[in-house]
Amino acid sequence: MRIDDALIWAQFALVNSDSALLDAQVLLAFVLQKETVYLLTWPEEDLAVAQKEQFEALILQRINGVPVAHLTGIREFWSLPLKVNNSTLIPRPDTEVLVEAALNIVAADAKILDLGTGTGAIILALASELPNASCTGIDFSDKAVNLAKENAQQLNIKNVQFKQSNWFENITGQFDLIVSNPPYIDKQDDHLKQGDLRFEPLSALVSEQEGLADIQLIAQQAPQYLAGGGFLLIEHGYKQAVAVSDILHNLHYQQIKTIKDYGGNDRVTVALFNHSKQNEA
Ligand SMILES: C[S@@+](CC[C@H](N)C(=O)[O-])C[C@H]1O[C@@H](n2cnc3c(N)ncnc32)[C@H](O)[C@@H]1O
Structure with missing residues (x-):
């Protein structure tokens, strides 16, 4: 999955959050261990399988309300x-x-x-x-x-x-x-x-x-x-x-x-x- 596709998927998944895009960006940047600006600079870059799985797991927890700050620490x-x-x-x-x-x-x-x-x-x-x-x-x-x-x-x-x-x-x-x-x-x-x-x-x-x-x-x-x-x-x-x-x-x-x-x-x-x-x- 590419970075831009991952962000689109996460925004849909977080449809009930009023900060869906921001949450998705912060969590994906955390998974990739980069600044959020990296996501905008390299939208076409592919996630490794482990990164995709980690991101999906974090988004699932966020859907359940866990604060972004608790997910990233x-x-x-x-x-x-x-x-x-x-x-x-x-x-x-x-x-x-x-x-x-x-x-x-x-x-x-x-x-x-x-x-x-x-x-x-x-x-x-x-x-x-x-x-x-x-x-x-x-x-x-x-x-x-x-x-x-x-x-x-x-x-x-x-x-x-x-x-x-x-x-x-x-x-x-x-x-x-x-x-x-x-x-x-x-x-x-x-x-x-x-x-x-x-x-x-x-x-x-x-x-x-x-x-x-x-x-x-x-x-x-x-x-x-x-x-x-x-x-x-x-x-x-x-x-x-x-x-x-x-x-x-x-x-x-x-x-x-x-x-x-x-x-x-x-x-x-x-x-x-x-x-x-x-x-x-
Ligand atoms: C609203 S939080 C503020 C935390 C931090 N100062 C901030 O602004 O992000 C209140 C803090 O007061 C602490 N606290 C509650 N009762 C207390 C008490 N009797 N004596 C000392 N600290 C207490 C809590 O453990 C908590 O960390």
Whole structure:
């Protein structure tokens, strides 16, 4: 089978996917161990029998909903190729908004903490942009911590350390910036039954109190770990901006601001915590 014929077949097979061509291209490039541009450059090239069989098997799994990132084991985030697996969330493009926002407020040599680091996506992006920053990522899941460590090693990013912690439990010291993309989906949310979310662990997705329990806990405890005038940056659901801003306001954070994602939805809220101002209040 030729490359172009394989892609046409796969698009038909993936008729129910709204990203059929892209899925097919990524999976075929993965089988051939090439960049996707190779498929456009050499459409007439024949697949070897083993390659054809591997491609067909992957397309079959994709038809059953398995995320492309789980099939290839890789997802690019902030142009960093990250290993992914079923221990944590597949990094989403919208989370890059949080990275951009962090880079706009943080000093080059800042101390940064990422809570619920998963693959390490956020903190590895920040560490790669800020080689003089001192970065820490924590996750509740040992498997996720190991994955993040592997990613740091593979990308040769040295100014980051990862450890297991239930939010702040194993954290000491103070940070200029605390970032988090915590679980924030309500357990009744129908999105949990759709798309990639079906294959990701609920521990990475779901939080009590209509999705706000972990955000509340992080916002409550963060001031103890924020240096004076330090920032907290939290990703949240697109309908949670007001609730998150209220949580931060009630805890005496200042300069509270919500930032939209690339689809125009409220996605990240940033706030400053000033210990002296809080004492005056
Ligand atoms: C939404 S995922 C975010 C992963 C990654 N930061 C990203 O943006 O792609 C949430 C992460 O929080 C972790 N997590 C959940 N509860 C936690 C807790 N109590 N303490 C620390 N991490 C937790 C999960 O294991 C998961 O990796």
